[in-house]
Amino acid sequence: xxGSPPGTATMDKPPFLxxxxxxxxxxxxARPNQxxxxxxxxxxxxxxVSLVGPSGCGKSTLLRxxxxxxxxxxGEVLYRDTLQQGVNPDMGMVFQGFALYPWLNVYQNVSLGxxxxxxxxxxxxxxxxxxxxxxxxxxxxxAYPRELSGGMKQRVGLARALCIEPAILLMDEPFSNLxxxxxxxxxxEVLMLWKDPEMSVRTIVMVTHIIEEAILMSDxxxxxxxxxxxxxxxxxxNLPRPRDRRDPEFDRLSDRIFSLIS
Amino acid sequence: xxxDPEQYPGISRIMGLLKVLEETGxxxxxxxxxxxxHLELGEELQLVRAAESLGFVQTPGSEIEITELGxxxxxxNINGRKHLLRERLLTLPVFQAALRWLEQExxxxxxxxxxxxxxxxxxxxxxxxxxxxxxxxxxxxxxxFGYRADRGDLYVDRxx
Numbered sequence: 001x002x003g004s005p006p007g008t009a010t011m012d013k014p015p016f017l018x019x020x021x022x023x024x025x026x027x028x029x030a031r032p033n034q035x036x037x038x039x040x041x042x043x044x045x046x047x048x049v050s051l052v053g054p055s056g057c058g059k060s061t062l063l064r065x066x067x068x069x070x071x072x073x074x075g076e077v078l079y080r081d082t083l084q085q086g087v088n089p090d091m092g093m094v095f096q097g098f099a100l101y102p103w104l105n106v107y108q109n110v111s112l113g114x115x116x117x118x119x120x121x122x123x124x125x126x127x128x129x130x131x132x133x134x135x136x137x138x139x140x141x142x143a144y145p146r147e148l149s150g151g152m153k154q155r156v157g158l159a160r161a162l163c164i165e166p167a168i169l170l171m172d173e174p175f176s177n178l179x180x181x182x183x184x185x186x187x188x189e190v191l192m193l194w195k196d197p198e199m200s201v202r203t204i205v206m207v208t209h210i211i212e213e214a215i216l217m218s219d220x221x222x223x224x225x226x227x228x229x230x231x232x233x234x235x236x237x238n239l240p241r242p243r244d245r246r247d248p249e250f251d252r253l254s255d256r257i258f259s260l261i262s
Numbered sequence: 263x264x265x266d267p268e269q270y271p272g273i274s275r276i277m278g279l280l281k282v283l284e285e286t287g288x289x290x291x292x293x294x295x296x297x298x299x300h301l302e303l304g305e306e307l308q309l310v311r312a313a314e315s316l317g318f319v320q321t322p323g324s325e326i327e328i329t330e331l332g333x334x335x336x337x338x339n340i341n342g343r344k345h346l347l348r349e350r351l352l353t354l355p356v357f358q359a360a361l362r363w364l365e366q367e368x369x370x371x372x373x374x375x376x377x378x379x380x381x382x383x384x385x386x387x388x389x390x391x392x393x394x395x396x397x398x399x400x401x402x403x404x405x406x407f408g409y410r411a412d413r414g415d416l417y418v419d420r421x422x
Contacts, residue, residue: 070318083323139404149274152272181282182278184278
């Protein structure tokens with residue numbers, strides 16, 4: 001990837017977020033059920049990585065292990081070459097179902113992470129205003145979630161995740177509750193934010209089950225298989241941005257990933 | 263406003279429509295577009311009419327094509343889109359009228375019922391409920407109007 005413009009993935013750099021031989025079992029009744037087996041994965045700074053796989057393949061569990069919300073049964077999560085313990089405060093999460101509090105307005109929903117962290121009110125005001133503006137929500141500050149379309153709700157989710165100024169943004173099927181046209185717009189906007197030099201987020205890990213979405217957005221697609229979850233193949237996407245679905249290489253990648261999943 | 267926010271065509275959907283058109287060479291058949299996007303006819307027409315009223319598409323016959331303005335807004339960043347939309351909204355009679363009504367008030371604020379009543383008087387061919395939702399939602403997006411749901415007040419967004 002030499003010659004890439006600044007901010008794009010440089011896979012020759014050592015990964016700054018790594019899963020090393022991660023296993024995870026859950027108890028299914030009294031019987032341990034192995035959900036993830038010997039999964040290793042490296043993510044470089046500045047990279048946009050998609051995790052793709054069939055539903056039920058543990059993609060979301062993997063995202064939560066990356067964030068430190070779920071502890072691996074064995075194996076390690078390393079962040080900047082240090083063993084990650086507990087929840088990593090350098091990560092923001094965007095949820096499939098938006099996860100907004102219906103009784104809080106847009107401003108209050110966005111500020112949640114900063115309030116929980118105990119930032120001073122002046123700092124909270126400044127940051128919330130900045131990120132609300134960045135995601136295009138200025139004008140909606142006093143709106144409640146019930147007044148918002150799905151697209152606007154997910155912009156609130158994005159602003160809330162970005163507001164804590166994380167280095168890494170984790171997105172768990174962020175567009176799957178949106179209609180097709182809104183999805184096209186939001187994908188573009190997420191890519192704009194990723195390339196925005198004023199954003200702290202340089203690295204994005206997204207879970208999706210839409211192959212096209214993974215190829216359109218990411219530098220690398222990690223294909224997962226289920227029971228237990230493991231990496232089938234990692235596929236770099238070297239197509240120029242903005243990406244064109246009509247590119248024959250797009251089709252080839254899409255077919256390749258599809259054949260690995262099915 | 264407790265109504266379903268998906269009743270009117272949201273800006274994100276209009277931008278999505280423009281993107282689809284641009285990716286398919288800038289034009290297409292209205293019927294085929296609806297089939298491709300899995301939109302019901304009524305839903306598609308509402309969306310297309312909204313995009314047309316903003317000057318982003320044209321619909322000669324049964325065709326649809328993106329305009330220069332439509333291409334221009336797609337190229338802009340998130341806030342650039344908001345600014346261009348604001349300019350467009352200020353050319354629409356419903357938005358012009360609502361802005362005039364609000365600016366005649368000392369606090370640039372009116373109860374939603376008053377606005378809806380005036381909409382049905384002055385724009386009898388429009389559904390006043392949908393027109394009001396569009397005022398609130400496009401108006402908020404373009405930072406032209408604000409709306410306080412707890413009091414049901416529409417006001418001019420002066421950025422404070």
